[in-house]
Structure formats: structure tokens, C-alpha cells
Amino acid sequence: MKESKKRVLVGMSGGIDSTATCLMLQEQGYEIVGVTMRVWGDEPQDARELAARMGIEHYVADERVPFKDTIVKNFIDEYRQGRTPNPCVMCNPLFKFRMLIEWADKLGCDWIATGHYSRLEERNGHIYIVAGDDDKKDQSYFLWRLGQDVLRRCIFPLGNYTKQTVRDYLHEKGYEAKSKEGESMEVCFIKGDYRDFLREQCPELDAEVGPGWFVSSEGVKLGQHKGFPYYTIGQRKGLEIALGKPAYVLKINPQKNTVMLGDAGQLRAEYMVAEQDNIVDEDELFACPDLAVRIRYRSRPIPCRVKRLEDGRLLVRFLAEASAIAPGQSAVFYEGRRVLGGAFIASQRGIGLVIEQNKDWK
Missing domain, CATH: 2.40.30.10 (Translation factors)
Incomplete structure (x- = not known):
């Protein structure tokens, strides 16, 4: 198996950011190997076509079953406990970067790279994640669970660029159509409202939880709600209750199926x-x-x-x-x-x- 300090495995979604990542690393002299993790939805045809155009090795890892059994299950379980999950924070260490490391080892790659808008900095023997230069796209928030062993093998080529600069770069490289594509979904497996997703994945949820009560901080019943998993702390819109003044979700009690409402203060x-x-x-x-x-x-x-x-x-x-x-x-x-x-x-x-x-x- 070929091994080289210039051989890097890139997580390829087929989108703007991973395409730019591959091209930038190629320009820097790296030998690129692409892997697309199919975790939800359709065949990754875009990634295949892009890899062929760039002349790089490309593999598809069908991870739909383990992804659903870990990341999606955790997402649903968290809402069932009255919590507000962030699936990207769970996915990065438990799934995405773990799989990239496994594939890198299998394919003889010393490095892994992704299109995250973040940077890395070494200080006092530690590797630190640093916010990307584009404040609107910075993804350092999602990466905090990555361990030092993983970070020491990571490359984030887009950390010093804005999204618009990346689009311009792709346009200059002849990828005009790709440069004009829209943004990807914040949660890759949810196209619309997370409440609809919960109902779709858990048809029994409504019967299991049932309607409950909105209550005040004094415990006074204010009206019925659709079930505690459909609410989150700080929520104001979509409560479907008229109190004559703005109301926010203050607390969620899964045991009692109550949602406490109050004012912003x-x-x-x-x-x-x-x-x-x-x-x-x-x-x-x-x-x-x-x-x-x-x-x-x-x-x-x-x-x-x-x-x-x-x-x-x-x-x-x-x-x-x-x-x-x-x-x-x-x-x-x-x-x-x-x-x-x-x-x-x-x-x-x-x-x-x-x-x-x-x-x-x-």
C-alpha cells in the first residue's frame, strides 16, 4: 500500500466546500483520495463526477444504517428527554471524523481534510481549534469534541477564506455551476421542520407522549400543548397559544409533560x-x-x-x-x-x- 506524507483523504460531499478543499490541496501538491459517506438520501452522484473530473481516487462508504442507529437515534432520544440536541456536535467525533480516520488508515493516508470553516493552531504541545475567518460560516462550535489524536491529522484548508472567496475560487477554476449552488442544510437528514421529522421517524410519539399543559412559573395551567418534544427552551414562535403578551418557553418537564411559559426576563x-x-x-x-x-x-x-x-x-x-x-x-x-x-x-x-x-x- 502506498504511503506518503502528502497523501490526504478528503471527506467529499460533492458540495462547494469539499470541492474547493480538493482543488486547493491538489494545488499544494497533495495526492488526494476522496471518500463520500452516504448517510442519508440519494446516491452521491455529484461527488463521483467531481472526483472523476479532478482525476482523484474516490470511494463511497454506505453508512446509512449505523448513522441512523447512532446519530439519528440520539437526536430523537434527546427530544424525548426534553433536551435540544445538536446532531453535528454528536456526529463529528462519533461518526464523521472516526470514519475518516478509519478510511485514511485503510488507504494509507496520513492526513484527513474537510471543508469546515475553521483553523488549527499548535501551542504548548496542544492542537487548538480556531474560529474561521468568515464569522458567518465559522464552524469551530461544532468541533469541540474532537480529540487531540484526531486533530493532529486534520487539515482545514478553508479556514482562512470567506464563503464568497471560495465561490470565486471555484468560478476561476472552471467550476462555474458548482460556485453558484445554494447552501447545504444545517442538519443533513432534515429537510423541513424537525417536528415533522420526529413524527415521521416515530409514528408512535404523539400517542406515547400525548398533549400536555402549558403552565406559568407559578404552576397555573395556561392551555394545552401538543407534547413536550415539540418545544425548546427560548422558543417563542409556533406555540399556538394567545396570552395577550409575548411568551417564551422557560422549562420543559418530560415527566409531567408540561412546558413552562414566561416572559423574556x-x-x-x-x-x-x-x-x-x-x-x-x-x-x-x-x-x-x-x-x-x-x-x-x-x-x-x-x-x-x-x-x-x-x-x-x-x-x-x-x-x-x-x-x-x-x-x-x-x-x-x-x-x-x-x-x-x-x-x-x-x-x-x-x-x-x-x-x-x-x-x-x-
């Missing part, structure tokens, strides 16, 4: 608890004077402090206004544009006691 939080973290350097994170956290994709970074609790979870103290803390979403910690680590936002039940136990924390 009640969504604000000074603290949150996070779990299942992946931190590059704990000493650096806990001591960082300029630490900030993003609590959802494309949200503004919020200045914060972090400490480790005795039970292993993280307690995050916000130093600026934070709102709509949604369990299941990711809390990703940054120093400037550099990712220091991340964790999943945990259930905030019992957080009052946690805060009281840590009241001397400065």
Missing part, C-alpha cells in the same frame, strides 16, 4: 451547569482572564468563569447577560477565536443548591 441566567466536557488544558481554561462561552451556534460569546464541581460537572458563571439556557446544546469556551474546550449544557434542575454551595467562588 425569566429566561436570563447568571449561572449554568455543563457536563461531559472535553477541555484541551484545564489549568488554562480555569485561569483564563478573557474566557467567553457560546451557548448556541452563532450566538455571541459571553464573558464567563468556569470551575470544576465535586461531581465532575462544570459550573459556569456568566459575567454578562445570558439567556435561554437549553440542556442538550453545547457550551463552547473561547479565548478570542481559539477554542479551549466545550461541554454539553446539563439539566439546570437543582442549580440553586449548586450556586449556594459555591457562593464563596469569586
